Amino acid sequence: MHSDHVGWIGHKVNGELVATFPNARHLVRSAEWRRFDNPAENRASVADALNLLEHRIEFVEEGEYIAPEVRILATPGHTAGHASLLVTADEERVIILGDIFHSALQIEHLEWTNTFDRDPEQAKAMRRWMLHELAQPLTTGGATHIADSVFISLG
Numbered sequence: 001m002h003s004d005h006v007g008w009i010g011h012k013v014n015g016e017l018v019a020t021f022p023n024a025r026h027l028v029r030s031a032e033w034r035r036f037d038n039p040a041e042n043r044a045s046v047a048d049a050l051n052l053l054e055h056r057i058e059f060v061e062e063g064e065y066i067a068p069e070v071r072i073l074a075t076p077g078h079t080a081g082h083a084s085l086l087v088t089a090d091e092e093r094v095i096i097l098g099d100i101f102h103s104a105l106q107i108e109h110l111e112w113t114n115t116f117d118r119d120p121e122q123a124k125a126m127r128r129w130m131l132h133e134l135a136q137p138l139t140t141g142g143a144t145h146i147a148d149s150v151f152i153s154l155g
């Protein structure tokens, strides 16, 4: 529920906010959605998304399959409700990392955090755990924020 991931989720037509992809399922971990229950949480950059998704959202949790070979991985740290996706096909795995890594430099320097990590210590621990996962055979990471090398394979 960060603006760089949901900022495009709606747009205005004749002054009315409409879903960009009206037939899409909109999935979020409940912890991610619930953080906006806190009045101190900054809603400014996601206000349209929150309004648009309020009656469309489907909650998903750790281990839940959202498609036959696609499972939710709870990966807290960047935010408490952060999620990644685990895609499996036979013996191969691809982990869509989301916001675990924001730069390729963090693969070498796990301790380097960014101002958007809500819990920097948990985010570092999550990067450490994820590097272990990415070092397993037949495992590839899809790093959505690392534009020049989107796929990471350490195994």
Ligand SMILES: [Zn+2]
Pocket: 002, 004, 005, 098, 099, 145
């Ligand atoms: Zn992001």
